Amino acid sequence: MADPKYRQIADDLRRKIDAGELGVGEKPLPSEKELEASYGASRNTIRDAIKWLTTRGIVQTRPPQGTFVVRIDPFIIAMDRTNGFGGESAAYASEVEAINRKATVSKPRIEIQQASEAHVANELKIEGEATVLSRHQQRYIDGLPWSLQTTFYPMTLVQSLLQKGATRLLDAEDIPEGGVQYLQEHLGIKQLGFRDELRVRPPDTNETEFFDLPEDGSIAIFETRRTGFEEDKRPLRLTVTIFPVDRNQFVFDVGEVPDRPKSGAA
Amino acid sequence: MADPKYRQIADDLRRKIDAGELGVGEKPLPSEKELEASYGASRNTIRDAIKWLTTRGIVQTRPPQGTFVVRIDPFIIAMDRTNGFGGESAAYASEVEAINRKATVSKPRIEIQQASEAHVANELKIEGEATVLSRHQQRYIDGLPWSLQTTFYPMTLVQSLLQKGATRLLDAEDIPEGGVQYLQEHLGIKQLGFRDELRVRPPDTNETEFFDLPEDGSIAIFETRRTGFEEDKRPLRLTVTIFPVDRNQFVFDVGEVPDRPKSGAA
DNA sequence: CCGTATTTGTTCGTATGTATT
DNA sequence: CAATACATACGAACAAATACG
Numbered sequence: 426m427a428d429p430k431y432r433q434i435a436d437d438l439r440r441k442i443d444a445g446e447l448g449v450g451e452k453p454l455p456s457e458k459e460l461e462a463s464y465g466a467s468r469n470t471i472r473d474a475i476k477w478l479t480t481r482g483i484v485q486t487r488p489p490q491g492t493f494v495v496r497i498d499p500f501i502i503a504m505d506r507t508n509g510f511g512g513e514s515a516a517y518a519s520e521v522e523a524i525n526r527k528a529t530v531s532k533p534r535i536e537i538q539q540a541s542e543a544h545v546a547n548e549l550k551i552e553g554e555a556t557v558l559s560r561h562q563q564r565y566i567d568g569l570p571w572s573l574q575t576t577f578y579p580m581t582l583v584q585s586l587l588q589k590g591a592t593r594l595l596d597a598e599d600i601p602e603g604g605v606q607y608l609q610e611h612l613g614i615k616q617l618g619f620r621d622e623l624r625v626r627p628p629d630t631n632e633t634e635f636f637d638l639p640e641d642g643s644i645a646i647f648e649t650r651r652t653g654f655e656e657d658k659r660p661l662r663l664t665v666t667i668f669p670v671d672r673n674q675f676v677f678d679v680g681e682v683p684d685r686p687k688s689g690a691a
Numbered sequence: 692m693a694d695p696k697y698r699q700i701a702d703d704l705r706r707k708i709d710a711g712e713l714g715v716g717e718k719p720l721p722s723e724k725e726l727e728a729s730y731g732a733s734r735n736t737i738r739d740a741i742k743w744l745t746t747r748g749i750v751q752t753r754p755p756q757g758t759f760v761v762r763i764d765p766f767i768i769a770m771d772r773t774n775g776f777g778g779e780s781a782a783y784a785s786e787v788e789a790i791n792r793k794a795t796v797s798k799p800r801i802e803i804q805q806a807s808e809a810h811v812a813n814e815l816k817i818e819g820e821a822t823v824l825s826r827h828q829q830r831y832i833d834g835l836p837w838s839l840q841t842t843f844y845p846m847t848l849v850q851s852l853l854q855k856g857a858t859r860l861l862d863a864e865d866i867p868e869g870g871v872q873y874l875q876e877h878l879g880i881k882q883l884g885f886r887d888e889l890r891v892r893p894p895d896t897n898e899t900e901f902f903d904l905p906e907d908g909s910i911a912i913f914e915t916r917r918t919g920f921e922e923d924k925r926p927l928r929l930t931v932t933i934f935p936v937d938r939n940q941f942v943f944d945v946g947e948v949p950d951r952p953k954s955g956a957a
Numbered sequence: 958c959c960g961t962a963t964t965t966g967t968t969c970g971t972a973t974g975t976a977t978t
Numbered sequence: 979c980a981a982t983a984c985a986t987a988c989g990a991a992c993a994a995a996t997a998c999g
Contacts, residue, residue: 430968456983467969472984480746480908481893490977491983499890504943618946624765625891625911625936627747642746645891645911645936658949670891670911677770677943680884683924695986722964733988738965755964755995 431473434464438478442494453491454484480643482671497672500526500566503685504621504677513603514562521566531563532597537580545577548652549660556580558594560604563635570636573667576604582661586611604662605653616653616661623649625670636669645670697739700730704744708760719757720750746909748937763938766792766832769951770887770943779869780828787832797829798863803846811843814918815926822846824860826870829901836902839933842870848927852877870928871919882919882927889915891936902935911936 438454441447448454455463460471475492478484486492503520514530521528540546540557549557561575583594591611593600600607608614627642638644647668653661676685694702704720707713714720721729726737741758744750752758769786780796787794806812806823815823827841849860857877859866866873874880893908904910913934919927942951 458983469970470968473967477907486984616946618944618948620945620948620951621941621943623889623941623943624939625913641743643909647891652948654946654948658947673890675887675889677887677889678884679886680882680920681924682884682886682918682920685886697986719964724964735989736987739986752965754966755997757964 431470434474435477448494453493479639482644499674502675504675514599515601526567529565530599533560533562535597548663558583576664578662614655619651619653621651697736700740701743714760719759765938765940768941770941780865781867792833795831796865799826799828801863814929815845824849842930844928880921885917885919887917
């Protein structure tokens with residue numbers, strides 16, 4: 426036997442999808458029962474074929490309506506300059522709207538907690554039991570969930586702000602110009618550099634739910650961690666941003682490069 | 692029923708793996724038959740549990756030896772400055788060896804072809820039927836497959852080189868200092884900037900085989916495309932590099948940031 | 958080199974639960 | 979409430995790849 430039957434079925438379904446014969450518009454693929462009949466395979470074999478397509482992000486099944494072809498216009502995230510994961514919602518919105526899509530941002534959820542999670546303490550170089558303030562926001566494009574972002578500030582910084590009467594970091598309101606700008610205005614602290622770490626991992630339960638990813642964890646997510654540094658290379662804040670890989674792409678420009686073509690086309 | 696049985700089994704296996712009770716050393720997990728007995732579940736349910744772990748990159752099964760715990764030290768790819776995907780094997784080797792790991796590079800496979808694949812023609816801004824030269828190399832760390840790299844040069848550039856008697860781009864030999872440097876030396880063409888595009892997608896058949904990824908496509912790959920530009924922002928070359936996401940991580944530094952701790956520790 | 962045992966891969970069948978329409 | 983469609987679970991059989999004597 427050359428190829429397993431479930432692969433042959435999966436390949437045939439994929440061919441039909443690419444050819445536009447299946448899954449056009451809002452219609453789901455034929456049900457498992459129908460496929461069972463048309464391919465002469467048992468239901469479990471059909472399910473294996475569909476699982477193979479699901480793992481590759483080609484289809485997605487929403488019980489009990491059926492299995493749908495996934496078609497997503499990727500959003501291109503420009504990482505030139507200080508852009509990208511900065512946490513400045515105004516910059517994010519203007520970039521999204523430049524390609525005729527609509528950006529929205531949830532109000533932040535504010536938390537004060539021990540920086541016990543190893544990575545936060547580590548990257549903010551906080552000793553032992555220090556506390557941090559976190560601001561967590563959800564971002565949407567055209568109403569679809571697009572990214573999750575959490576920024577951590579050392580509590581010592583927040584207290585310095587409070588002493589000057591600057592309380593916006595504690596408000597559950599968006600800060601369009603970004604928290605870094607706010608720190609600079611009120612404390613004179615400048616972000617002189619930053620480090621981005623980018624990795625890919627399977628989504629956790631929260632992420633799966635928010636992004637409406639398949640339960641089986643087959644669509645991975647980008648996790649980007651931007652640590653900002655002030656004078657003496659001391660860490661200023663840590664911003665963690667989560668993007669599903671299936672709807673995002675990153676672009677970095679260095680030196681003299683041509684303009685990017687207006688994206689957003691299918 | 693709170694959680695499905697296969698998830699309970701998967702969670703229990705994961706706990707035991709994290710606690711070091713399972714999969715230590717070179718030993719595989721207990722066989723499906725043994726797990727069947729110890730969990731009182733049918734073989735298919737056991738297989739569902741293992742599939743759940745496989746999709747998350749926690750285990751990998753190699754028939755018919757068994758299922759093994761995956762333990763990989765990620766390699767951190769620094770993207771500061773011109774580093775990263777440049778195609779300079781010397782730079783790559785020194786970065787890898789700085790963390791006490793051994794880098795090797797295959798001899799390149801040279802091909803001359805029509806730039807028919809849409810993306811190549813598009814990014815090199817080549818008209819219609821123009822030809823390109825491609826150099827394809829496989830890179831290893833500690834003997835394990837780590838990345839695949841292909842660089843495309845417009846054939847017109849290659850011909851200019853040949854007229855000056857510079858033939859190394861056609862040799863199936865590594866160019867440690869990189870093809871860009873070679874172009875500059877012999878044609879005086881400088882790369883004044885570049886654009887990196889980074890996206891994540893499921894691996895194709897070749898990639899699955901080379902990297903020894905699970906057949907089910909559950910481990911995604913990074914695809915990075917670096918287009919280099921010379922004067923007048925004309926494209927000079929396109930380098931496509933493929934990394935499996937499970938063994939790589941990217942770091943970008945901008946401005947003043949502290950030194951990175953020596954990585955490579957487990 | 959051969960045959961056997963082990964282990965996973967694939968496929969079938971069947972039954973029951975659960976969520977949506 | 980009923981019908982539909984997917985999710986979970988069990989059992990069984992044969993195939994394919996590898997290890998070992």
